[in-house]
Amino acid sequence: MNGDKVTLIWKDSSKSNIVSGTKVQYDYDNTNIQNSDVNTEPSAIDVIKDKGVKAVLKIADGTTAKTNDVSGKPIASTSDTKSYSSELIPYDYLAAPKTAPDYWVVESPATTGTDEAAILLTFDTPLDEHSGIKTDDFIFTAADGTKLDVNNVSISGNTVKFTFYGTRYDSYFTKNNKISIRAKSSVSIRTQRDADGNYAGYTPSNDDCHPNSICTSLLNSCIKV
Numbered sequence: 054m055n056g057d058k059v060t061l062i063w064k065d066s067s068k069s070n071i072v073s074g075t076k077v078q079y080d081y082d083n084t085n086i087q088n089s090d091v092n093t094e095p096s097a098i099d100v101i102k103d104k105g106v107k108a109v110l111k112i113a114d115g116t117t118a119k120t121n122d123v124s125g126k127p128i129a130s131t132s133d134t135k136s137y138s139s140e141l142i143p144y145d146y147l148a149a150p151k152t153a154p155d156y157w158v159v160e161s162p163a164t165t166g167t168d169e170a171a172i173l174l175t176f177d178t179p180l181d182e183h184s185g186i187k188t189d190d191f192i193f194t195a196a197d198g199t200k201l202d203v204n205n206v207s208i209s210g211n212t213v214k215f216t217f218y219g220t221r222y223d224s225y226f227t228k229n230n231k232i233s234i235r236a237k238s239s240v241s242i243r244t245q246r247d248a249d250g251n252y253a254g255y256t257p258s259n260d261d262c263h264p265n266s267i268c269t270s271l272l273n274s275c276i277k278v
Contacts, residue, residue: 103211105179106146106247146247150176150255153211157234157267161226170217170226172234172267181243181252182208190240191215194233194264195225201232213242233264 156175162168172193188203193215195201204218217226225232242255 099177102148102178105148105211106245107142107179142248144248145251146244147251147253148178148244149253150178150180150211150242150244151258152236152261153177154265154267159226159232159267161228162220162223163227168218168220168223170222172215172217172232174213174215174234176211176213176242176255179211179245180208180213181245184208184243185241186213187241188215190237190242192233192235192237194235195222196231196233199225201225208242231266233266235264236261238262 153175158171158173158175160171160173162170174191186206186208188206190206191203191213193201193203201217201222203215205216207214207216224230236257238257240255240257243252244254246252
């Protein structure tokens with residue numbers, strides 16, 4: 054605790070039973086696309102980032118969990134703090150988005166029954182729909198070296214959807230083909246705005262800036278190799 058700020062620290066391995074939520078479902082809203090893969094054993098950090106700016110802080114009363122300050126002394130539960138709400142929304146949310154490639158999805162024209170294909174890149178926290186991302190912020194390349202030009206890009210929840218129109222790429226979106234994905238260092242993606250009016254920006258990792266291959270499938274699934 055420093056002045057009017059409280060910093061809570063979890064280790065990467067901290068289990069989610071200390072926070073609300075036992076699984077994390079990654080999907081894209083407003084479409085028929087839903088990843089069947091669910092993170093059934095998320096860490097505490099996974100669950101908190103999945104909630105994003107809507108995460109709720111509630112200090113337990115000691116019977117269900119024990120929360121101590123840096124000196125080791127118990128912190129009063131929010132239910133014991135009569136002058137405040139029993140549930141607090143964090144004022145600052147500075148957890149920058151990270152890609153979650155294990156949950157990326159490819160959808161082929163055969164699945165939609167249209168002439169559209171899509172690649173959905175999942176992140177570990179909700180994103181701002183007005184991040185300013187452009188169609189060429191990620192580079193998609195077929196196994197034969199053909200660059201796949203994106204026609205439209207949109208954000209919903211924690212997922213960025215890249216859409217390819219027309220039939221010119223149909224052969225690349227048939228089952229078991231591989232498509233390489235690479236982020237540009239200048240990509241513009243950020244979290245939703247927090248209560249302090251700020252955003253946390255995405256910075257591509259070294260892995261994100263190097264080609265990652267995913268396998269197209271008629272079952273809306275993908276594999277990072």
